[in-house]
Amino acid sequence: MPDKTHPSHPFDLPKCLLPPPPSITTTLLPPPGPSALSLPPTLLTTLTDPNTQPPPNNNHPTSFISALRIRIPVFVTEQKCPLDAEIDADDARSWHWIAFDGERPVATLRLVPVTTAITTEGEGEGKGEVVVMEKEHVNLGGGDEEGERRVTEPYHGATKMWDGREPYIKIGRMATLAAYRGQGIAKRLIEESLAWSKTHAAELSSQGGGEGDDSKPLWKGLVLSHAQKNVQGWWGKMGFEVDVGLGVWWEEGIEHVGMWRRVEVVS
Numbered sequence: 001m002p003d004k005t006h007p008s009h010p011f012d013l014p015k016c017l018l019p020p021p022p023s024i025t026t027t028l029l030p031p032p033g034p035s036a037l038s039l040p041p042t043l044l045t046t047l048t049d050p051n052t053q054p055p056p057n058n059n060h061p062t063s064f065i066s067a068l069r070i071r072i073p074v075f076v077t078e079q080k081c082p083l084d085a086e087i088d089a090d091d092a093r094s095w096h097w098i099a100f101d102g103e104r105p106v107a108t109l110r111l112v113p114v115t116t117a118i119t120t121e122g123e124g125e126g127k128g129e130v131v132v133m134e135k136e137h138v139n140l141g142g143g144d145e146e147g148e149r150r151v152t153e154p155y156h157g158a159t160k161m162w163d164g165r166e167p168y169i170k171i172g173r174m175a176t177l178a179a180y181r182g183q184g185i186a187k188r189l190i191e192e193s194l195a196w197s198k199t200h201a202a203e204l205s206s207q208g209g210g211e212g213d214d215s216k217p218l219w220k221g222l223v224l225s226h227a228q229k230n231v232q233g234w235w236g237k238m239g240f241e242v243d244v245g246l247g248v249w250w251e252e253g254i255e256h257v258g259m260w261r262r263v264e265v266v267s
Contacts, residue, residue, distance in 0.1 A: 024106070024185055026192055029063035029096040031113075036064050036091045044083055047072040050177055066105035067096050067173075074175035081252045090172070095196075097189045099176075107185040109174035111193050113204045114167040114219045117156070151249040154226070154258050159245025161260055168222040168260075169197060169204050190238055194223065194263050201265045221265045229255040 046054050047065075050073040054065060068086070075081045090112045099107040158164030171193070176186050197204060198221075205219045227235045232242055239261045246258035 023101050024183075024188070025100050026189065027063055027066075027098045027100065028192075028196065029061060029067070029098065031093045031095060032061045032064045033092055035061060037087060037089065039065075039068075039087065041084075044068070044072065044086070048077050048083070049073065063098055064091070064096060066098050066100075067108040067110075069105050070098070070108045070175050070177055071173055073177065078178075079252070079254070094172075095193070097193050099185050099189060101180065106180040107174075107176040107189060109186070109189050109193060110172055111197060111204070112170040112172055113206070114169060114217060115224075116165065116167045116217055151247060152251070154246040154249050154256075159243050161241070161243040161245060162222075166222055167205070167217040167219050168224050169219060170224045170226070172226065187238065194261075197223075197265075198263055199266045201267075219265070221263045223261045223263060225259045225261075226251070226256050227259050229257050232257055232259065235259050 043054055043065075046052050047068050050069060054069070072083065072086060076083045076086060091110070094110040094112045096110045097108060098105050162168075171190065174186060174189070201219045201221075205217065223240075225235055225240050227240070229248060236242075236259075240259035241261070243258045243260055248255055248257055250256070
């Protein structure tokens with residue numbers, strides 16, 4: 001599943017930089033743990049409609065379900081990504097930000113803690129190893145060896161912008177409901193999450209929100225976004241820069257690029 005970091009296209013780039021309306025509030029959900037990975041399929045199906053209120057479930061974090069009430073309508077209903085791939089192992093160990101209009105969740109993103117390898121979702125992130133691989137391809141020509149071939153992963157090695165070893169965190173699963181786009185809410189979530197990250201390097205370095213561990217690589221402020229190519233200009237306005245060395249690749253039928261930003265960590 002792609003780490004979908006985009007402002008939920010279509011939307012108006014100039015308007016996206018306006019302050020959010022006063023009714024918008026935000027909530028931070030610490031890593032929800034294994035309960036995030038055990039939601040019943042029947043519950044997930046009810047979340048495809050953003051206007052449907054899911055039944056109460058005391059076994060799962062309410063805030064995480066609120067995030068899914070945004071992600072599933074945007075990524076599954078609008079963009080036709082598979083429902084069974086929307087939740088992944090990173091959800092359990094990530095910090096999640098949710099924006100609300102009153103009691104209605106309207107936008108979300110997650111911060112995946114320290115990673116030391118360029119990978120796609122669910123393939124070894126956070127395990128501390130450095131992966132150096134060639135670009136992988138998939139044949140999309142219906143069995144025809146001469147059919148179209150697309151790169152399906154970013155380049156897995158060092159580039160001019162990343163030495164292949166420095167740990168980084170990743171912004172992902174950013175989505176805004178259609179009725180709330182162009183109001184600066186996504187920008188606010190990015191600013192709030194990165195401001196929080198500056199003073200929580202030890203937690204992010206622990207790869208899951210536990211106590212700091214000197215044996216694990218310490219995060220020094222590097223942030224990665226797997227951005228949809230058609231909105232990379234918006235990410236540029238957020239201070240991220242495209243890493244051409246990572247290439248352009250396809251995730252769930254959408255072109256992506258890797259973009260970096262560095263923040264100043266407060267010790």
